[in-house]
Amino acid sequence: MRPILMKGHERPLTFLKYNLDGDILFSCAKDHTPTVWFADNGERLGTYRGHNGAVWCCDVSRDSMRLITGSADQSVKLWNVQTGEQLYSFNFGSPARAVDFAVGDKLAVITTDPFMDSPSAIHVKQISRDPSDQMGESVLTIKGPQGRINRAVWGPLNKTIISAGEDAVVRIWDSETGKLLKESDKESGHKKTITSLSRSADGSHFLTGSLDKSAKLWDIRTLTLIKTYVTERPVNAVAMSPLLNHVVLGGGQDASHVTTTDHRAGKFEAKFFDKILQEEIGGVKGHFGPINALAFNPDGKSFSSGGEDGYVRLHHFDSDYFNIKI
Template sequence: MDKRKVAAPLVCHGHSRPVVDLNYSPVTPDGFFLISASKDSTPMLRNGETGDWIGTFEGHKGAVWSCCLDINALRAASGSADFTAKLWDALTGDVLHSFDHKHIVRACAFSEDTHHLLTGGFEKILRIFDLNRPDAPPREVDNSPGSVRTVAWLHSDQTIISSCSDIGGARLWDLRSGKIVQTLETKSPVTSAEVSQDGRYITTADGSTVKFWDANHFGLVKSYDMPCNVESASLEPKLGNKFIAGGEDMWVRVFDFHTGEEIGCNKGHHGPVHCVRFSPGGESYASGSEDGTIRIWQTGPLNHNENDISENGQTERLKVAADEVTLKIEGFHITEEEKAAEQENIDGFRAAEEGKADAQL
């Protein structure tokens, strides 16, 4: 089977260091949004469809390892090497609360009802903060067998899944008892664990394999060996017929969920891919890399190809960047340097598109 040709991605610049985590919001009345975590200490918020930069969350003093948005995209959270997890107002960029830890915070996740924030990290402790009482001490689940790498909620916030940086497997915790009720066995540490949008599957990546588990009975559904060491995987949310994976070879690969056959391969990053995530509607997916960029790849058929020129002499992609230097969300913190950098990116993009158009004439 021939691998399908994939369109050139939208390239999102802005981070000055590696991008290590990505999280999409569900679809809201204002669209859907994408937040990114980077070792440059500044999470960024973007329009999830176009990749347009909206604003930067400023306040961390160390690398940010994890980020997430709540279901309404009104609040964001991030976990950092500065020993804090922060809760942000996603409309203004203000810090709503800073939760102190005693070591690096590696992972964070909002509960489905958005009332709680789950964190984990080098302390080997899972903490659950009540966002209605942010100053109250968190609930602690402190029997993790290793340093926490990933966390996620499932079963209407009754169960937590976590993985460790130094040992294999993903552990499911019953919050009523605070005990591990099941371990999803893997040979290597799980670097990515995602609960599917419909709640049916848990997708894990553990280096050499991507596995799919029944999220209710915890049995192994499918396991596929990867052509390279992968760090992250994500299942298409609507049809569930394909999944993506990215890792050390800098490629983002697309696979058939039912057979494991590779059906697409996207090259563009200039460093290992640390995170891949499907958009909530499955029409695109994002990848974050060691090269400091985010790339958004389309899954649906193109409205044009690289050589098609619109009536205005520009491709539709130019519309993505043109009007977004100004802030969409009033009051969001932004430095003059970031404005200049974003404008420079847009000017360069415009010049490249005009060059393509001239070449066609």
């Protein structure tokens, strides 16, 4: 596999997201400008200018017309994907960390970091078809969990919201009332900050990655722990193949602890695990620094990784990959 190297960011990558068709890829980084690329050849299509802080997360609507981005500049912005025009800006009193469109794209969940006196919170916003009708008010605000909420996504039929973050607990909330329905067990759950959360293609289960050097697979309705994947370094990003039973984990130490030998020691590779057997089946090297973002193309034939080194690496799988036997 010869990766395509995409250099469009000045600073470390934070998040990657394919659109539903899998033909374009969005990248977020600490350099304020989310960027969109062609997913087959890595050609840069354009950038979205308007944020004044690191962009932590993004999501794209099902019809690939709207992009939503959350940033450290305390705003979440809606963009026209084609023109790059800013349609609306939700402003908060604290940095916005995670964003996720609901099925149907009429709602979005946004999390904000603890800042000054305000605790972390989960906000649900209504998204209007016509940007001129867009309102800034939240339909629901949930306050409560201690520490930063790194990820929040919608559960089945938009009835629930799943959140996870600094306190290492996965929680399921009722998306209408804001009531806490379930939280992960201290014994079976993660022991350190949960950095990433990724839903399966069919929405029946999800994967969390944590600084405790493991990733865990959960049932999205019951929050039952299904599988645990153990690696030898903190996990910053996780993704699941929509095609095969493969899970990919990326990570590495915090940038401040990095020594020059780590790259050669293979500490910065994306590691593939068998989803069912929980065994490591391979790795993809290449980044000069921890991997912060991973995404699988919805067709399962390629994946991309974003690193602390500012590069996005796009990998199209060889035919051998589809015949891996364990």
